[in-house]
Amino acid sequence: xxxxxxxxxxxxxxxxxxxxxxxxxxxxxxxxxxxxxxxxxxxxxxxxxxxxxxxxxxxxxxxxxxxxxxxxxxxxxxxxxxxxxxxxxxxxxxxxxxxxxxxxxxxxxxxxxxxxxxxxxxxxxxxxxxxxxxxxxxxxxxxxxxxxxxxxxxxxxxxxxxxxxxxxxxxxxxxxxxxxxxxxxxxxxxxxxxxxxxxxxxxxxxxxxxxxxxxxxxxxxxxxxxxxxxxxxxxxxxxxxxxxxxxxxxxxxxxxxxxxxxxxxxxxxxxxxxxxxxxxxxxxxxxxxxxxxxxxxxxxxxxxxxxxxxxxxxxxxxxxxxxxxxxxxxxxxxxxxxxxxxxxxxxxxxxxxxxxxxxxxxxxxx
Ligand code: ADP
Numbered sequence: 001x002x003x004x005x006x007x008x009x010x011x012x013x014x015x016x017x018x019x020x021x022x023x024x025x026x027x028x029x030x031x032x033x034x035x036x037x038x039x040x041x042x043x044x045x046x047x048x049x050x051x052x053x054x055x056x057x058x059x060x061x062x063x064x065x066x067x068x069x070x071x072x073x074x075x076x077x078x079x080x081x082x083x084x085x086x087x088x089x090x091x092x093x094x095x096x097x098x099x100x101x102x103x104x105x106x107x108x109x110x111x112x113x114x115x116x117x118x119x120x121x122x123x124x125x126x127x128x129x130x131x132x133x134x135x136x137x138x139x140x141x142x143x144x145x146x147x148x149x150x151x152x153x154x155x156x157x158x159x160x161x162x163x164x165x166x167x168x169x170x171x172x173x174x175x176x177x178x179x180x181x182x183x184x185x186x187x188x189x190x191x192x193x194x195x196x197x198x199x200x201x202x203x204x205x206x207x208x209x210x211x212x213x214x215x216x217x218x219x220x221x222x223x224x225x226x227x228x229x230x231x232x233x234x235x236x237x238x239x240x241x242x243x244x245x246x247x248x249x250x251x252x253x254x255x256x257x258x259x260x261x262x263x264x265x266x267x268x269x270x271x272x273x274x275x276x277x278x279x280x281x282x283x284x285x286x287x288x289x290x291x292x293x294x295x296x297x298x299x300x301x302x303x304x305x306x307x308x309x310x311x312x313x314x315x316x317x318x319x320x321x322x323x324x325x326x327x328x329x330x331x332x333x334x335x336x337x338x339x340x341x342x343x344x345x346x347x348x349x350x351x352x353x354x355x356x357x358x359x360x361x362x363x364x365x366x
Pocket of ligand 1: 104106107108109110111112113114140272273309310311313315317319320
């Protein structure tokens with residue numbers, strides 16, 4: 001007779017390859033049901049877009065057949081519950097499991113395009129996602145999500161008036177561009193901008209989120225310090241193009257996150273505008289800005305390479321018309337963004353399993 005204990009013991013032989021421990025130790029096996037030779041259970045992974053889902057599923061089936069009963073008929077339901085590693089008390093962004101900062105050294109390399117499509121690709125995999133546009137001098141998220149002219153609603157949360165993000169394509173969106181005219185945001189300087197941003201962060205009601213994508217302004221200025229000092233950032237995604245000037249600035253951004261007092265883990269590097277592909281000749285790749293610069297940068301800093309995004313006309317058009325490329329069925333850009341999002345989610349899960357809890361940085365601002 002097959003027992004629950006025997007099934008669990010068998011599944012101690014199946015590892016989550018990213019987390020390096022077995023599924024039972026990781027408490028991922030749920031809801032075991034046994035009816036004679038029929039065995040079913042749920043495996044709860046830590047990322048919604050796990051690229052090793054099928055491999056883990058067949059390893060589970062094999063383990064039960066080998067270690068319990070070779071005639072067992074095994075059904076494995078694969079689900080996901082995104083993990084978290086916050087020990088900051090949850091005073092800010094309380095229901096948010098992971099905060100992913102998207103940064104670049106240089107402007108115009110496609111940081112907002114990557115942030116937007118990353119948020120949407122994670123949501124398409126079933127995760128609860130928000131995006132906070134912290135680029136207060138040039139907020140582009142409202143345009144990319146087709147939200148120009150929209151204004152968020154207020155909501156009462158435990159007696160406090162809070163701003164409710166605007167929901168679009170299944171993602172919660174908040175940008176300073178939704179609150180004030182773009183022209184008004186641009187005149188903010190130094191302390192005024194940082195205090196507005198800090199208040200803006202504490203006054204938005206996000207509810208429960210698996211991932212909050214933080215679209216940072218380009219560069220390495222006061223806004224960045226305010227963010228890491230206010231928000232327990234899970235990790236940073238660095239966006240660069242393969243050009244030498246972009247990579248030199250990307251290096252500065254990486255050095256900033258690595259700095260002792262800031263110490264935000266770098267989840268990896270995304271190379272945007274990696275090559276140009278004409279729609280009618282999808283196998284032809286033209287490396288206009290140089291080749292594999294992002295990969296070399298990732299190697300140099302010993303961080304993961306999260307993917308390359310080609311230059312595709314529909315990516316630019318999607319951003320301009322408020323319908324981002326990952327929502328389209330154009331296969332080249334869709335696959336590039338989906339693979340990148342899976343790599344980001346996977347590295348968040350590994351970061352949470354292996355590194356210290358995320359916390360706000362101790363760095364002091366004047
Ligand atoms: P940043 O946030 O770094 O300033 P944006 O995301 O606003 O950059 O991108 C700058 C411009 O380049 C936008 O018009 C955007 O649509 C376009 N763009 C970004 N990435 C790509 C790409 N891979 N292919 C085509 N156009 C792109």
